[in-house]
Amino acid sequence: MTSDFTGLTEQEAGRRLVADGPNELPSAGPRRLWQIAFEILREPMFGLLLAGGAVYVALGDLVSGAVLMAFASLSVSISIVQEIRSEKVLDALRAMTSPRALVIRDGRSRRIPGREVVRGDVVLVAEGNRIPADGVLLEARELLVDESMLTGESVAVAKRARGSEAEGEGLRPGGDNIPAVFSGSLVVRGTGVVLVLATGAATEIGRIGKSLASIDAATPRLSLETRRLVRLFAMGGLLASVAVIVTYGLLRGSWLDAALAGIAVGMAMLPEEFPLVLAVFMTMGAWRISQARVLTRRATAIETLGAATVLCTDKTGTLTRNQMTVAACVPADGSDRVQLLRWAELACVPEAFDPMDRAIAQAASVQPESRSLVRGYGLSADLLAVTQVWRLPGTARLAVAAKGAPEAIIDLCRLLPEQARAVRDMVESLGAQGIRVLGVAHGWSDEESLPNSPRGYSFQWAGLVGLADPLRPEVPVAIAECLAAGLRVVMITGDHPTTARAIAREAGLSADTVLTGQDLLGLSDTELRTRVETVGVFARILPEQKLRIVEALQARGDVVAMTGDGVNDAPSLKRADIGIAMGGRGTDVAREASSIVLLDDDFGSVVRTVRLGRRIYDNLRKAMGYIVAVHVPIAGIALLPLLTGLPLILLPVHIAFLEMIIDPACSVAFEAEHEEPDVMTRPPRAPDARLFSPSMLVASVLQGVAALLVTSLVYLLAVQRGMPEDDVRTLTFFTLVLSNLGLIVANRSFRGHPFDFLTGGNRVLLGIQVLTIAFLAATVTIPPVRRLFGFGPLHLHDAAMVALACSLLGMTLALLRWLGRRWSRTGPLQRTGRR
Structure with a gap:
C-alpha cells in the first residue's frame, strides 16, 4: 500500500535536483543571442540595408548612411526580440504539455512535472502512465510494461517487485518478469510503486537521447512553401537588381548611384516578410489556442485544423460530464439493491479512479474493512468484463465478483435463453433512457485452485446496475456549430448501442445508423470504407477497431480529427490527421500521441479550436x-x-x-x-x-x-x-x-x-x-x-x-x-x- 512509503522530503528532493539537474533528455538547448542575431542577419533584406548604408558612406553622405544603418539595426533588434519572445512562449507551452509524475514526498502523494523527479523518489505508476525515470519496483500488481521505445519489441513484458535490496540494479530493458522499469516505457496494465535509481541523461533512454539531440524536427509544409516563394522572388529580385545596376551605370555613368538604385530595386522586389509572417502566426496561434484552454503540441496542427472534415469523438467525459451516478438497479430474484451494489463494488478495481467504479462505490456506501485482493482479471478483447477475487474477513472461501457488458456477464453465468432474453429486454429499456448498463455476477472459490480465466469460476447472476452520465450543457450548441461548418461529428464509444443512440440524439448527432464492434468484425476494409460514410454512431467498439474506423475515413479522403484519453486511443490519435487528447483525465501516452491537448476536457474547446484554426x-x-x-x-x-x-x-x-x-x-x-x-x-x-x-x-x-x-x-x-x-x-x-x-x-x-x-x-x-x-x-x-x-x-x-x-x-x-x-x-x- 502507498501508506507504507514516505518517500523523500521536499528539502532532500530539492538538493538532489540541484545536484543532478532536471530529469530531461539531452537537448541542443536554447539558442544564444548571437545565434539568433546571425540567423536574422542572413536574411537578404538586412544585407541590402547594410550595403545601401555603405554606399551612402562611400558617397560622402554620412547622415543618410547612418540613418540607413539605424533602420537596419532597428529591424534586426525587433526581429531578435520577436524571436526571443517566440521561444519563451513555445518553451512555456512545452512545459505545460510535458508528462507529470505522481510521487510520494514527506509521506504524501503529489503530482509534479516529470522534469522534477530525482533519484530516490518513490513514484506511483498505473495503466496509461509513462514511467518518468529508471528505477526498481517496490510493489507490482499485474504490471505489464511496453518497452518497445527502447527494445523495438511490441509485446509488453511482465514486471514484479524486487526480492532483495540490490535486485533490479544493472538490468537492461526487454527482460520479462524482472523488477526493473525504464524511463519512457509505458504501463499498459496494472499498477506499481517505483524507487527511482537514475534520471535524465543517466537513464537508458537518455543515452539514446544524446545521439538525437542534434537532429532537427521535420519542417512543416507551410515553412517549405514560404521558403520556396521567397527563393523564387529572391532570384527575380537579384536578377532585376543586377540588370538595373548595369543599365543605370551604362546610361548615366554614375556607378555608385547605380548601386543605390540596384539595391533599392532588390529591396523592393524581395518579399522577405513571408518567413516572418509564418513564424509570428504559428507562435501567436499556439498562444491564442492556449488562452482557450487548449495546448498545441505540434505547429502543423494549426495548419490542418481548417481542413478537418470529420471529428471522431468519444462519449464519456467528452460529450458528457464524466460524473457517473447510479441511476438504476435491477437485482436478481431473491436479492435486493444493497446486495447487488455490494457485489458490484467488489468487482471494481481497488483504489479505483474510473468514474463508474467511483459511482458504484459511493452508492454502495461500503465501510472500510480488512479485506485483501487475491487476484484480478482485467478487461480483454474476448471478455468485456473485469473480475476481482477477495479474501473477506470471517469467510473461509474467496469471494469472486465480476462486472461488465451484460452480454459478457450473461455468458459467464451461463443463463438460460429465457433468462438472457429478459435481461436483454431490460438492457434495451434502460439504454433507451441514455443509461449505461453493467451486468454483475458473484461466486465463491477455494484458494488452492484459482483458474487462469474468469470463465473457470462458477458465477451466479446478481443483476444489472445502470449508470447515467449527463450530457454537458454546451455540447448541443457546439455540435450544431460543427455541423454548420461542414464538420461531420461521429461518436465512437464502447457503450451499448441503445445507450449510445440515446446520448447521440440528445447531443444533436445523427443516430439513425449505428454500427457495433461485432458488425465491424465482419466487414472488409472496402466494405467499411463504404459504411463509414453514413454511420453516425459506433458502439461497443474495441480499441483496435477505432484505428480501423479512422483509416477507413481517411481512405475516403476525409481529414480526420480524433478525441481520446486512454492508452487504447493512442494508435488512433496518432494515425488521425489531428489527434486531440484530454488533458485532465487523459493518460500520458494519449497526450504524447496527440497534436492538441484539451486542458478542461470540454468538447466546446474542440469547436473553439476549429474556429480559431480557421481564423x-x-x-x-x-x-x-x-x-x-x-x-x-x-x-x-x-x-x-x-x-x-x-x-x-x-x-x-x-x-x-x-x-x-x-x-x-x-x-x-x-x-x-x-x-x-x-x-x-x-x-x-x-x-x-x-x-x-x-x-x-x-x-x-x-x-x-x-x-x-x-x-x-x-x-x-x-x-x-x-x-x-x-x-x-x-x-x-x-x-x-x-x-x-x-x-x-x-x-x-x-x-x-x-x-x-x-x-x-x-x-x-x-x-x-x-x-x-x-x-x-x-x-x-x-x-x-x-x-x-x-x-x-x-x-x-x-x-x-x-x-x-x-x-x-x-x-x-x-x-x-x-x-x-x-x-x-x-x-x-x-x-x-x-x-
Whole structure:
C-alpha cells in the first residue's frame, strides 16, 4: 500500500535536483543571442540595408548612411526580440504539455512535472502512465510494461517487485518478469510503486537521447512553401537588381548611384516578410489556442485544423460530464439493491479512479474493512468484463465478483435463453433512457485452485446496475456549430448501442445508423470504407477497431480529427490527421500521441479550436496576399524612372521606411484581425488547397497594379507640371505610402467590409495608421528629416492631388473586390470541399 512509503522530503528532493539537474533528455538547448542575431542577419533584406548604408558612406553622405544603418539595426533588434519572445512562449507551452509524475514526498502523494523527479523518489505508476525515470519496483500488481521505445519489441513484458535490496540494479530493458522499469516505457496494465535509481541523461533512454539531440524536427509544409516563394522572388529580385545596376551605370555613368538604385530595386522586389509572417502566426496561434484552454503540441496542427472534415469523438467525459451516478438497479430474484451494489463494488478495481467504479462505490456506501485482493482479471478483447477475487474477513472461501457488458456477464453465468432474453429486454429499456448498463455476477472459490480465466469460476447472476452520465450543457450548441461548418461529428464509444443512440440524439448527432464492434468484425476494409460514410454512431467498439474506423475515413479522403484519453486511443490519435487528447483525465501516452491537448476536457474547446484554426489560416492568407500586392507598386516605382529616364524616386532609405510599415502590418496587424463572418458556416477548405493559390496571386497582383497605376499617375503628372525633383519625390512617396495603407485595409477581410478604419476593432492596425501618418507629416515639416528623405514642401493643392489619387485607388480596389466575388462566390479562400 502507498501508506507504507514516505518517500523523500521536499528539502532532500530539492538538493538532489540541484545536484543532478532536471530529469530531461539531452537537448541542443536554447539558442544564444548571437545565434539568433546571425540567423536574422542572413536574411537578404538586412544585407541590402547594410550595403545601401555603405554606399551612402562611400558617397560622402554620412547622415543618410547612418540613418540607413539605424533602420537596419532597428529591424534586426525587433526581429531578435520577436524571436526571443517566440521561444519563451513555445518553451512555456512545452512545459505545460510535458508528462507529470505522481510521487510520494514527506509521506504524501503529489503530482509534479516529470522534469522534477530525482533519484530516490518513490513514484506511483498505473495503466496509461509513462514511467518518468529508471528505477526498481517496490510493489507490482499485474504490471505489464511496453518497452518497445527502447527494445523495438511490441509485446509488453511482465514486471514484479524486487526480492532483495540490490535486485533490479544493472538490468537492461526487454527482460520479462524482472523488477526493473525504464524511463519512457509505458504501463499498459496494472499498477506499481517505483524507487527511482537514475534520471535524465543517466537513464537508458537518455543515452539514446544524446545521439538525437542534434537532429532537427521535420519542417512543416507551410515553412517549405514560404521558403520556396521567397527563393523564387529572391532570384527575380537579384536578377532585376543586377540588370538595373548595369543599365543605370551604362546610361548615366554614375556607378555608385547605380548601386543605390540596384539595391533599392532588390529591396523592393524581395518579399522577405513571408518567413516572418509564418513564424509570428504559428507562435501567436499556439498562444491564442492556449488562452482557450487548449495546448498545441505540434505547429502543423494549426495548419490542418481548417481542413478537418470529420471529428471522431468519444462519449464519456467528452460529450458528457464524466460524473457517473447510479441511476438504476435491477437485482436478481431473491436479492435486493444493497446486495447487488455490494457485489458490484467488489468487482471494481481497488483504489479505483474510473468514474463508474467511483459511482458504484459511493452508492454502495461500503465501510472500510480488512479485506485483501487475491487476484484480478482485467478487461480483454474476448471478455468485456473485469473480475476481482477477495479474501473477506470471517469467510473461509474467496469471494469472486465480476462486472461488465451484460452480454459478457450473461455468458459467464451461463443463463438460460429465457433468462438472457429478459435481461436483454431490460438492457434495451434502460439504454433507451441514455443509461449505461453493467451486468454483475458473484461466486465463491477455494484458494488452492484459482483458474487462469474468469470463465473457470462458477458465477451466479446478481443483476444489472445502470449508470447515467449527463450530457454537458454546451455540447448541443457546439455540435450544431460543427455541423454548420461542414464538420461531420461521429461518436465512437464502447457503450451499448441503445445507450449510445440515446446520448447521440440528445447531443444533436445523427443516430439513425449505428454500427457495433461485432458488425465491424465482419466487414472488409472496402466494405467499411463504404459504411463509414453514413454511420453516425459506433458502439461497443474495441480499441483496435477505432484505428480501423479512422483509416477507413481517411481512405475516403476525409481529414480526420480524433478525441481520446486512454492508452487504447493512442494508435488512433496518432494515425488521425489531428489527434486531440484530454488533458485532465487523459493518460500520458494519449497526450504524447496527440497534436492538441484539451486542458478542461470540454468538447466546446474542440469547436473553439476549429474556429480559431480557421481564423489563423484565413489571416495568414490575407497577410500573404497583402505582401505580394504591396511589393508590386514599390518595385514598379523603383523601376519606372530607370526605364523612362525620369527623376529617381526611391532610395534605400525610403524602402527601409516602407519596410517599417510592412513588417508589423503583415505580421502583427493581420494576425490580430477578427474572424470572418462565415468562419463557422462554410465547408472546410480542400485538404490539397495551396496557401498561395493562382487565383489569389492574380487578385493580389491586380491590387498591386492598381496601386502602381495610381502612384505612377501622380508621379507622371508631377513631372509633366515641371515640379522640382524633390517635390516630385514627395508627392510620389506620399501616394505610395498611403496606397500601402489602402492595400492593408483592402486585404483585411475576404467578405466583410474592410473600409472601417476606426470601427474594425483592430487596434494594432489603427496604431500603425496613426504612426505612419504622423511620420509622413514629420518628413515635410521638420527640415532635417525632410533633407534626409530628399523631400520638398507639400503644398495644399499637392496634398489634394494625393488625396484624390488615393480616393481613386479606394474605388478601384472596391471594384476589384466586387468583380472577384461575381467571378467566384468563394473568393480568395477557394472553399471547395474534398469532393
